[in-house]
Amino acid sequence: MSSESDKVLGWIDESRGELARLSDEIWRLAEVGLKEFMSAKLQEEFLAGQGFAVTSGVAGMPTAFVASWGCGRPVLAFLGEYDALPRLSQDAVPERRPLVAGAPGHGCGHNLLGMAAVAAAAALKAGLEAAGLSGTVRYYGCPAEETAGGKVYMVKHGLFEDVDAALTWHPGALNAVGMKSCLATNNVKFVFHGRTAHAAGDPHHGRSALDGVELMNVGANYLREHIIEKARLHYVITDGGGEPNVVPARAEVWYYLRAPEREQVEEIYAWLLDIAEGAALMTGTRVEVDLLGGLHNIMPNKTLAALAHAKMVEVGPNAYDEAELEFGRRIQAGLPAGQREAGLRAMRMPAEMFAQVIHAGVMPFSEDETPFPASTDVGDVSWVCPTVSMGAATGPLGQPGHSWQVVAAAGSGIGHKGMLLAAKVMALTGLELALRPEVVAAAKEEWAKRREGRPYRSPLPEGVDSPKEQL
Numbered sequence: 001m002s003s004e005s006d007k008v009l010g011w012i013d014e015s016r017g018e019l020a021r022l023s024d025e026i027w028r029l030a031e032v033g034l035k036e037f038m039s040a041k042l043q044e045e046f047l048a049g050q051g052f053a054v055t056s057g058v059a060g061m062p063t064a065f066v067a068s069w070g071c072g073r074p075v076l077a078f079l080g081e082y083d084a085l086p087r088l089s090q091d092a093v094p095e096r097r098p099l100v101a102g103a104p105g106h107g108c109g110h111n112l113l114g115m116a117a118v119a120a121a122a123a124l125k126a127g128l129e130a131a132g133l134s135g136t137v138r139y140y141g142c143p144a145e146e147t148a149g150g151k152v153y154m155v156k157h158g159l160f161e162d163v164d165a166a167l168t169w170h171p172g173a174l175n176a177v178g179m180k181s182c183l184a185t186n187n188v189k190f191v192f193h194g195r196t197a198h199a200a201g202d203p204h205h206g207r208s209a210l211d212g213v214e215l216m217n218v219g220a221n222y223l224r225e226h227i228i229e230k231a232r233l234h235y236v237i238t239d240g241g242g243e244p245n246v247v248p249a250r251a252e253v254w255y256y257l258r259a260p261e262r263e264q265v266e267e268i269y270a271w272l273l274d275i276a277e278g279a280a281l282m283t284g285t286r287v288e289v290d291l292l293g294g295l296h297n298i299m300p301n302k303t304l305a306a307l308a309h310a311k312m313v314e315v316g317p318n319a320y321d322e323a324e325l326e327f328g329r330r331i332q333a334g335l336p337a338g339q340r341e342a343g344l345r346a347m348r349m350p351a352e353m354f355a356q357v358i359h360a361g362v363m364p365f366s367e368d369e370t371p372f373p374a375s376t377d378v379g380d381v382s383w384v385c386p387t388v389s390m391g392a393a394t395g396p397l398g399q400p401g402h403s404w405q406v407v408a409a410a411g412s413g414i415g416h417k418g419m420l421l422a423a424k425v426m427a428l429t430g431l432e433l434a435l436r437p438e439v440v441a442a443a444k445e446e447w448a449k450r451r452e453g454r455p456y457r458s459p460l461p462e463g464v465d466s467p468k469e470q471l
């Protein structure tokens, strides 16, 4: 290994205590999207202390920030998140025990996600500085990944315009870098407005907004037969009126619509808008459409993914002590029979690995671009600059997503180990890009070829530059 990479890895190893402490503090704060004030501040202060120039409150979001160091090319962006999920408060123990009943928890491990990206940026800065190399290292503090999709606003504000490559990761069950994409999505509320009346006395004077919602949902459920198999349509009724003897004047239904490609989302969305209009027409009500946001699918980049995979193999997987394995076994024992195996099969994990408690290998590189059945605002970044995202094991195999089990592991030593692994892989990948401009050029060429004829259009409605709170 070169002396620069020794410096990068050395910085992470020396800082491990401080990184784990900050991750745990953000884990304990568990602030939900757009309210991550303390979490963002902790990262801002840490990076300022490392010599980064911090710009707070970017892209119309008080909890979004960019921390930058260095100058010139390449411009490398490390993407971090720090939002928690509602009602998942959980202690770092392998059985259900909320820290604060009903409070949020880091059910997607974003405390680890953010701190690994912070660490990668700071470690790369240390490596470049020691070697006297040029380059711009940035950390993007991206709020509300789970709700508003903060990165879509950061993209709309042009914050990635000069970026040569973006690097990120996600906590999970596997150490893996591949070419998998995810689903593009629209997040939209339909508010029906009718006219109230006494439901027994003079219902003929009323126009039920709830009827509008129900008929829209019936229409949407019939739509399902005529959409592509990989599309997803899900809704919840967020306002169904007050009480049965009052014809509801207002009702609201919240939809997520997903598909492998952005164009497919837009096509199905146009049909859904017609269905909403039709339901309003049938019920004599009026419908207001509130498009809360939309996301692109991830555009994979083989040049960057292959490089990151090589770095992950170089760093190697973590080893776990008996206490950590016991923690994992107890989480697994609490899962419904067959769930773990079904999850592992879905991840295409070879059957001989099913017996592992925590992934202790690195998945082979795969060019399979089949989308994960989930969505992320990293997608929009990948459409404006070459982007790589990787996974590192931060919990036991089989742990369900967005769960108290994830919160437990994300606050434990298992989570810390995965965070450090991700930080090392991202930092070494960044270092290689700084040392070899021809790899950056190849990544950009591949990206331009993939995007040809498909310019990026923000999924946000025109004039919308900052998100609304959604939780």
Ligand SMILES: [Zn+2]
Residues within 6 Å of the ligand: 108, 109, 110, 145, 170
């Ligand atoms: Zn997540």
